[in-house]
Amino acid sequence: MENNKLNRLTGQARRESYSLSHDYIGVEHLLLALMKTGSLATKALEEAGAxxxxxxxxxxxxxxxxxxxxxxxxxxxxxxxxxxRARLFAQKRKKVSASEEDVLLAILNDDDSFTNLMFMLSGLDKKIIRDNLIRLQKEEKSSNTSNNLSENLKKFAKNLNEMAEAGKIDPVIGREDEVERVIQILLRRTKNNPILIGDPGVGKTAIIEGLAQRIVDGKVPFVMKEKTIVSLDLASMIAGTKYRGDFEDRLKKLFGELEQREDVVLFIDEFHMVLGAGASEGSMDAANILKPILAKGDIQIIGATTIDEYRKHVEKDQALTRRMQPVHVEEPNKDDTIKIIEGLKDKYEDHHKVEITDEAIKAAVDLSQRYIQDRFLPDKAIDVIDEACSKERIKNYKENKNQVSNKEILDKLIEEKNIAINEQNFEKAASLRDQINETREKLEKEKEENKTDLKISFDEVAKIVSSWSKVPITKLTEDEKQKYMDLDIDLKKEVIGQDKAIDKISHAIKRARVGLKDPKKPIGSFIFVGPTGVGKTYLAKSLAKNLFGDMDNLIRMDMSEYMEKFAVSRLVGSPPGYVGYEEGGQLTEAVRKNPYSVILFDEIEKAHPDIFNLLLQILDDGRLTDGQGRTVDFKNTIIIMTSNVGVSSLNQNPKIGFGTGDVEKEIDDSNKEIINKAIKNAFAPEFLNRLDDIIMFNSLDKDAIKEITKILLEETKDRLKNLGIEINYNKRVVDLLSEGGFSKEYGARPLERHITNKIDNQLAEEILEGKLSKDMVINLTVKEGKINFANKKEKIKEEIPIS
Structure with missing residues (x-):
């Protein structure tokens, strides 16, 4: 027989035959066995007087x-x-297999067997037995409905069939193959316990909920229609187990009840938790209690866990894994995710009282897949839609003050009416009823007036994704278009003398912003080559400020700190088993926190060769795997590397070099040839081929130094303005400072020190001495070849606070 209970029945019948030393198993042995199984058949016989x-x-x-x-x-x-005959009775009752009750009915309907004599001689009435059996079956059916599980099942498990009947389960879309695979495994004769394995958020639990919904709707094979799926709450089972053995006792009782209920399938979410659950010194964990029961095939379970947890915990226990059949649940593609959200759309619209547009659904899938890299579809896209609806509902929620007061009036009138009815003052109650109806009409009218038609579109979804990922995701508005169009102009105002470099970078960024770049690669990747102090690092900072609104979006890695082989692990994090494994890598963690950044690798030529192997992966695929196995997305970053390779060769030749001034084209060509040769010698071809461009920076000429002088003086002017002091200067001051700070070899850095020495130091002295007070005007002039601080005009005498 194909049923565990019938197996027990036939086993008992065999023992009855053996106890009588009979060489066959007859109907009389079945009847004796039915008296010992403890089933409904046993009760029906006993109640009839057997x-x-x-x-x-x-x-x-x-x-x-x-x-x-x-x-x-x-x-x-x-x-x-x-x-x-028992099987025919089972089919009439739409049961998958025959039971002990069906066997008893078959015996009662047989008039030719020895059991008729047994009934007659023992004074048993077959009609009474049959009536008892039918009544007990009806009682069992009502007690075994989905809302009447046994005590432990009700206490420690959640009935998914009951939830499906109540409409509390969201529809499952696009997982037909996985559900069919689960059903196939459940219907196996042995090892019929599926375990769903997949990344968090791909829909493992939803598949089992979908199976419960199918069972309730009758959309499963005939043999599955009587099944009930219950979800185990392992935390509740462990909670409150104060003494050793309490947990094992609870678990054994639960499994004992499941053995008596072949129609119940136990679902254990986060299945890896059963390994070690409830274990303490001298006791067993849940897995060791479960394994022998699974081996006997007395109960059926469904597990669900993530890929990482399965490998880390479950896969190591071969005795457990061989009894489980894996069902791999992959992340759905974009089209399937859109269908899933469209299927859930009505539930979210009803909950949030908003309208979700098709544009919003597509945007949630596209943007979450592109910008939220540490989570999986469809979970992340559904969460984006949910939060966008929530945010819009809160933002547009309005409740009229009159509406609030009318609600209070309505509550008060209802209370007075109830009092009047209790006092049997029906005339007053009738009057109050009219007032209640009038107030309700007012409330409904106010609700209609204050009702706002809320729609979720691209912009609402983009704001949520932007807040999660810290990526400025918006449509290209007219203002933003202008910002990108003017990017090169804005950069040239801040970075002087490097117009060609700025043009190349701005073109790459514009291509990326309108979607013409390879979506798998970073926005741009460049090597800046040139002498010190010409603006290589400053251009990277300006780029971060102009593109991302803050210089803090610059991730700076000084490659002189990564010259040794062991330093490579600092970028991506230590491997498992090493100190610092949990902390993550300096580069990968910085990009995870700010995925929309400029990454500056300063003095790249000093890096260890293994660093370049990591950079190849970033430049080619736009991603990097850290020490913990997590993938970090670099697709929204700009990679900038600075180098001084070849610069010393140029400086050694007085006729050619950066910014020597004469025959500019020939000098530029010579520069390029020498620099390119030096770069090819310093870096591997596969590294150079992955870069968008090698950008050469010129030395700063005197005109550029003058412009930089103005910028530095303006910065000083802004700082003084915060202190309430105004400063003015003329062209002669600029000329004198730029001449004193000019250096072909060291660029703008000597100029910055020169202005600090000549201007900032003097101002600091006068502020500390109290000679400068708030609301004073200082005019800088040149007198006898020196900077003169003149014409201090005091408006309101007040000491400047020194911070």
Missing amino acids: NYELLRSIVINNIGKGSAVRPAKEYSNKVRQIFD
């Missing part, structure tokens, strides 16, 4: 004991007929 000893004695007196020395293996022909 007695096991009396029935056994009838068999002995009329058939006698046999002479067999071994248990019988063969069923009599009559037993086979009884089993066939």
Whole structure:
């Protein structure tokens, strides 16, 4: 027989036959066995007055004991007929397989077997037995409905069938293959316990909820229609187990109840938790209790866990894994995710009282897939839609003050009406009823007036993704278009003398912003080559400020700190087992926190060769795997590397070099040839081929130094303005400062020190001495070849606070 209970019945019948030394298994042995199974058939017989000893004695007196020395293996022909008839009864009741009750009914309907004599001699009425059985089956059916599980199942498990019937389960879309695979495994004869394995958020739990919904809707094979899926709450089972053995006792009782309920399948979410759950010194964990029960096949379970947890915990336990059948749940593609959200759309619209547009659904999928890299579809896209609806509902929520006061009036009137009815003052109650109806009409009218039609579109979704990922995701508005169009102009105002470099970078960024770049690669990747102090690092800072609104979006890595082989792990994090494994890498963690950044690798030529292997992956695929196995997305970063390779060769030749002034084109060509040769010698071809461009920076000429002088003086002017002091200067001051700070070899850095020495130091002295007070005007002039601080005009005498 294909049923565990019938297996027990036939086993008991074999023992009854053996106890009488019979060499066959007959119907009389089945009837004796039915008296010992503890089933509904046993109860029906007992309630009719059946007695096991009396029935056994009838068999002995009329058939006698046999002479067999071994248990019988063969069923009599009559037993086979009884089993066939039992199966027909089961089919009529729309049951998958026959039960002990069906066997008893088949025996009761047979008039030719020895059992008729047993019933007659023991004084049993077959009609009473049949009526008892039908009544008990009806009672069991009502008690076994989905809202009437046994005590432990109700306490420690959640009935998914019941939730599906109540409409509390979201529809499952696009997972037909996985659900079919789960059903196939559940219907196997042995090892019929599926375990769903997949990344968090791909829909493992939803698949099992979808299976429960299918069972309730009757959209499963006939043999599955009687199944009930219950979800185990392992935390509740462990909670409150104060003494050793409490947890094991609870678990054993639960599994014992499940053994009696073949129609119940236990779902264990986060299945890896059963390994070690409830274990303490001298006790077993849940897995060790579960394994022998699974081996016997007395219960069925479904597990669900992530890929990482499966490998880390479950896969190591071979005894457990061989009893589980893996079902791999992959992340759905964009089209399937859109269908999933469209299926859930009505539920979210009803909950939030908003309208979700098709544009919003597509945007949630596209933007979450592109910008939220540490989570998976469809979970992240659904969460984006949910939060966008929530935000819009809160933002547009309005409740009229009159509406609030009318609600209070309505509550008060209802209370007065109830009091009037209790006092039997029906005239007053009728009057109050009219007032209540009038107030309700006012409330409904105010609700309609204040009702706002809320729609979720691209912009609402983009704001949520932007807040999660810290990426400025907006449509290209007219203002933003202008910002990108003017990017090169804005950069040239801040970075002087490097117009060609700025043009190349701004073109790359514009291509990326309108979607013409390879989506798998970073926005741009460049090597800045040139002498010190010409603006290589400053251009990277200005780029971060102009593009991302803040210089803090510059991630700076000084490659002189990564010259040794062991330093490579600092970028991506230590491997498992090493100190600092949990902390993550300096580069990967910085990009995870700010995925929209400019990354500056300063003095790249000083890096260890292994660093370049990591950079190849970033430049080619736009991603990097850290020490913990997490993928970090570099697609929204700009990679800038600075280098001084070849610069010393140029400086050694007085006729050619950066910014020597004469025959500019020939000098530029010569520069390029020398620099390119030096770069090819310093870096591997596969590294150079992955870069967008090699950008050469010129030395700063005197005109550029003058412009930089103005910028530095303006910065000083802004700082003084915060202190309430105004400063003015003329062209002669600029000329004198730029001439004193000019250096072909060291660029703008000497100029910055020169202005600090000549201007900032003097101002600091005068502020500390109290000579400068708030609301004073200082005019800088040149007198006898020196900077003169003149014409201090005091408006309001007040000491400047020194911070």
